[in-house]
Amino acid sequence: MSAPDLRDWLRLCLIPGIGPERQRALLASFGLPERIFSAGQFSIAQVIGQKLARLLLTHDNAAQVDAALAWASEPGNLILTLADPAYPRALLETADPPSLLYAKGNAALLETPALAMVGARSATPQGEANAMAFAESFAAAGLTVVSGLALGIDAAAHRGALKASGGTIAVVGTGADRIYPARNAALAREIAQRGLVLSEFPLGTPPAAHNFPRRNRLISGLSRGVLVVEAALDSGSLTTARLAAEQGREVFAIPGSIHSPTARGCHHLIKQGAKLVESAQDVLEELHWASPAAAGSPAALPASAEAGAADDAQRVVLDAMGFDPVDPDHLARRTGLTADALFAILTMLELEGCLARLAGGRFQRITVPSSG
Known part of the structure; x- marks a missing residue:
C-alpha cells in the first residue's frame, strides 16, 4: 500500500471515538478512507451522526500518523489494512476484524495454518511443561502456534514453538511497540525476530484490562482451534474458548487434577462440549492434520x-x-x-x-x- 493511502487509513483509525464498528460502516458506505474524507460532513453524518462527522473532518492526529508511518518504515514492521491483500483471511471470516493490524516480524505467518494455545498466568510447573511439549509437537507438525505473550501457559507455548524452530504469533493487548509483561521482554524480542508480534491497538497503547478480551478474539480468530491447557473458572482463557466457539473454531481442553483450581476451567469446558485432549496427536487428528515428525519427539520425558x-x-x-x-x-x-x-x-x-x-x-x- 502506498504511503498516501496508508496515511488516510491511519488518519481514520486514529480518531478517538470512531471505533472499528463505525469505521467499517463508513468504509461500507463510501469505500476507501480517501473517499470518506472527501464525502462531506452532511453525507458522513448520515452514517455516524453529526458530532462524530465534525470530529472526523476536524481532528488533527497528524503527529500520531507520522509516528506510525515512521514505525512502519523500519525493517520488520508492517501495518496491514482491511484492503491489504496480505490481511489474514482467517480474520476476515470473523464478525469484528480490526481495520488495522500492526505487525512486527514475519507477517507471512498470518497466512499459515495456526492453532491457539492459552491458559493460566499462574500456571503449575506441569501445566507449563504440557504447554511447551504440545506446542513443540504442533510446530513440528507445521502448525503456527498463536498465543498472547502472557506469563505462564502463553509464554510456555511460544517457547515450545520456538524450540521446534516453528512459527509462533504473539497477539498482544498493547501497542506493538510496547512489551507487556516486562518479564517476557526477551521472549518478545525473540518472537519478533523468529515469529510475529501482532496488535490491533495504536502504537504506544499501554496495557489496560479492557484491551485483553479484544485481543483474545484475534487469538482465536487467527486459528483453526483453541487448546486451553490450564484455566481457572474466571480465567480469560474461557473467554477465548467462548469466542472460538462463536467463530466456528474447534475448542480443546487438557484435563487436570480435581484438586487444582487451574484445572476447573478446563473441566468446565469439557462439560460444555470441548474436546478432551491427552496428547498432541488428539488435536492433530481432530483437525485432520498430519502427525508430527516421529524423530526425536519433543513430547517424550527427558x-x-x-x-x-x-x-x-x-x-x-x-x-x-x-x-x-x-x-x-x-x-x-x-x-x-x-x-x-x-x-x-x-x-x-x-x-x-x-x-x-x-x-x-x-x-x-x-x-x-x-x-x-
Missing part, C-alpha cells in the same frame, strides 16, 4: 529425568507423589521415609527435572505428555 528416576528409592517417592501437588508431611506418611531421607531424595529429583518445588513448600511431579 532422558536425564528417566535415568534419575531409575533408583528404587526415587521411584518409590515419585509413585507416592502421584500427579497432584503434595506437601512433605503427607509424602513422608505415604512412603514411611524419615524427613531427612525424604528431603535428600526430593532434592535429587528436583535437580534431575522430575519434580518442581511449589509455593508453600509443596512439590509436584513433572512429566511431559506423549504426543502419540
Whole structure:
C-alpha cells in the first residue's frame, strides 16, 4: 500500500471515538478512507451522526500518523489494512476484524495454518511443561502456534514453538511497540525476530484490562482451534474458548487434577462440549492434520529425568507423589521415609527435572505428555 493511502487509513483509525464498528460502516458506505474524507460532513453524518462527522473532518492526529508511518518504515514492521491483500483471511471470516493490524516480524505467518494455545498466568510447573511439549509437537507438525505473550501457559507455548524452530504469533493487548509483561521482554524480542508480534491497538497503547478480551478474539480468530491447557473458572482463557466457539473454531481442553483450581476451567469446558485432549496427536487428528515428525519427539520425558528416576528409592517417592501437588508431611506418611531421607531424595529429583518445588513448600511431579 502506498504511503498516501496508508496515511488516510491511519488518519481514520486514529480518531478517538470512531471505533472499528463505525469505521467499517463508513468504509461500507463510501469505500476507501480517501473517499470518506472527501464525502462531506452532511453525507458522513448520515452514517455516524453529526458530532462524530465534525470530529472526523476536524481532528488533527497528524503527529500520531507520522509516528506510525515512521514505525512502519523500519525493517520488520508492517501495518496491514482491511484492503491489504496480505490481511489474514482467517480474520476476515470473523464478525469484528480490526481495520488495522500492526505487525512486527514475519507477517507471512498470518497466512499459515495456526492453532491457539492459552491458559493460566499462574500456571503449575506441569501445566507449563504440557504447554511447551504440545506446542513443540504442533510446530513440528507445521502448525503456527498463536498465543498472547502472557506469563505462564502463553509464554510456555511460544517457547515450545520456538524450540521446534516453528512459527509462533504473539497477539498482544498493547501497542506493538510496547512489551507487556516486562518479564517476557526477551521472549518478545525473540518472537519478533523468529515469529510475529501482532496488535490491533495504536502504537504506544499501554496495557489496560479492557484491551485483553479484544485481543483474545484475534487469538482465536487467527486459528483453526483453541487448546486451553490450564484455566481457572474466571480465567480469560474461557473467554477465548467462548469466542472460538462463536467463530466456528474447534475448542480443546487438557484435563487436570480435581484438586487444582487451574484445572476447573478446563473441566468446565469439557462439560460444555470441548474436546478432551491427552496428547498432541488428539488435536492433530481432530483437525485432520498430519502427525508430527516421529524423530526425536519433543513430547517424550527427558532422558536425564528417566535415568534419575531409575533408583528404587526415587521411584518409590515419585509413585507416592502421584500427579497432584503434595506437601512433605503427607509424602513422608505415604512412603514411611524419615524427613531427612525424604528431603535428600526430593532434592535429587528436583535437580534431575522430575519434580518442581511449589509455593508453600509443596512439590509436584513433572512429566511431559506423549504426543502419540
